[in-house]
Amino acid sequence: MSTEKFTILQLGHPHLRLTARNVESIQSDNMQNFIDDLLHFVSEVNGMGIAAPQVDHSLRLFIMSSRPNIRYPYAPSMQPTVIINPEIISVAKKVEKDWEGCLSVPSIRALVPRHQSIRARYTSRTGEHVEATYSGFLARVFQHELDHLNGLVFTDRVEDNHDMMAEQEWLKLISQR
Numbered sequence: 001m002s003t004e005k006f007t008i009l010q011l012g013h014p015h016l017r018l019t020a021r022n023v024e025s026i027q028s029d030n031m032q033n034f035i036d037d038l039l040h041f042v043s044e045v046n047g048m049g050i051a052a053p054q055v056d057h058s059l060r061l062f063i064m065s066s067r068p069n070i071r072y073p074y075a076p077s078m079q080p081t082v083i084i085n086p087e088i089i090s091v092a093k094k095v096e097k098d099w100e101g102c103l104s105v106p107s108i109r110a111l112v113p114r115h116q117s118i119r120a121r122y123t124s125r126t127g128e129h130v131e132a133t134y135s136g137f138l139a140r141v142f143q144h145e146l147d148h149l150n151g152l153v154f155t156d157r158v159e160d161n162h163d164m165m166a167e168q169e170w171l172k173l174i175s176q177r
């Protein structure tokens with residue numbers, strides 16, 4: 001998948017497995033332009049989120065852009081949010097399995113265990129330090145995207161191969177919900 005500016009790295013590309021480095025100069029024109037391009041890109045590809053390493057920029061930066069669509073009718077609507085140098089401060093003990101997919105792992109869906117809620121700290125694109133609590137779907141998106149910064153993809157966290165499905169079969173399943 002690609003547009004003019006970016007190509008999404010696909011599973012097997014070694015750069016998806018790197019530990020990304022901290023973003024140092026958030027206010028630079030280069031970084032602000034990159035953020036604008038990535039915001040545009042994630043809306044173009046209808047992503048719930050995208051992490052910089054997925055477009056071959058090994059930086060600790062991702063976008064959360066949840067909104068309901070055919071594939072995730074239960075996703076909450078939010079303003080796309082740029083998350084820079086994120087850390088999880090604390091997590092709820094409760095872990096839930098739910099369906100995930102990824103632009104870098106096309107055609108596969110899987111049940112992935114994630115903490116039901118998290119407390120996180122990050123820097124915004126204007127350089128502000130932010131602390132926020134996320135639960136449910138947004139906590140899931142945050143954990144999924146943070147994994148990309150550490151060289152992990154969602155299939156790494158699948159506990160049982162029976163929790164994986166082809167997207168085609170998954171669409172049948174959720175249409176019966």
Ligand code: NI
Nearest residue numbers: 101102103104
């Ligand atoms: Ni992903």
